[in-house]
Amino acid sequence: MSDEERTTTDWREVAAALVNDDARTVYAQLVLGQEPDLGATQRAVRRAEQSVQTLSRVGLLDVDGRTSGRVFRDLLAAAAPPKREGVDRFLVDGRIVQYPSNPDEQQALLQRVAASALQPGEVVDEAEINERLSAFHDDVAVLRRYLVDAQLVERTRSGTEYALVT
Structure with a gap:
């Protein structure tokens, strides 16, 4: 899936992803340049992987798994009022x-x-x-x-x- 395909213009999808505590924690870690870490147990590793998938699906991560501000630019552009003429x-x-x-x-x-x-x-x-x-x-x-x-x-x-x- 390309970066363009994964970027959403529905703010609700982004908000829903970030409402999840695990996804929000993983996103914060990635923004700070850290590796996703929710703990050492298999369950914690799976939760971190699921969080990365969720963040990628809504466009908060690019194809390389790095944080991307593109989704925020796209959301703001989609919400902009139409230009009056x-x-x-x-x-x-x-x-x-x-x-x-x-x-x-x-x-x-x-x-x-x-x-x-x-x-x-x-x-x-x-x-x-x-x-x-x-x-x-x-x-x-x-x-x-x-x-x-x-x-x-x-x-x-x-x-x-x-x-x-x-």
Whole structure:
């Protein structure tokens, strides 16, 4: 079995191996550069051999029986959150955490907000638009201004009603 085949990306397998006292002791000994030793009895020797097999199976030991950090790198890589792309880079849990400096990206972000906050043909008053925009950012006045300036949302001259630009 090659080193690649033995590396797991399931942290539970590694944790299950290390929950075993014998396997944990053998692993610690190997990390410290010592020979596995659980005692001189035949039973202790068998337990040490089984521990080495378990540690190898989950990728804590390489093909030569040496400790390997590869399994930890693989586990961390597997658990990494997916890389956010596009306007999602500026959102956390659907809320704007930063406005893009790139005008095209800012327009795309504002288009998403406008389409989420208002339906075509819908007209809402300022209190209602503020409430809806508060789901995206705490400073609703700035967000509202950006939407109007980007010509995605229009407001009446009195500033009392808002609607999507169609």
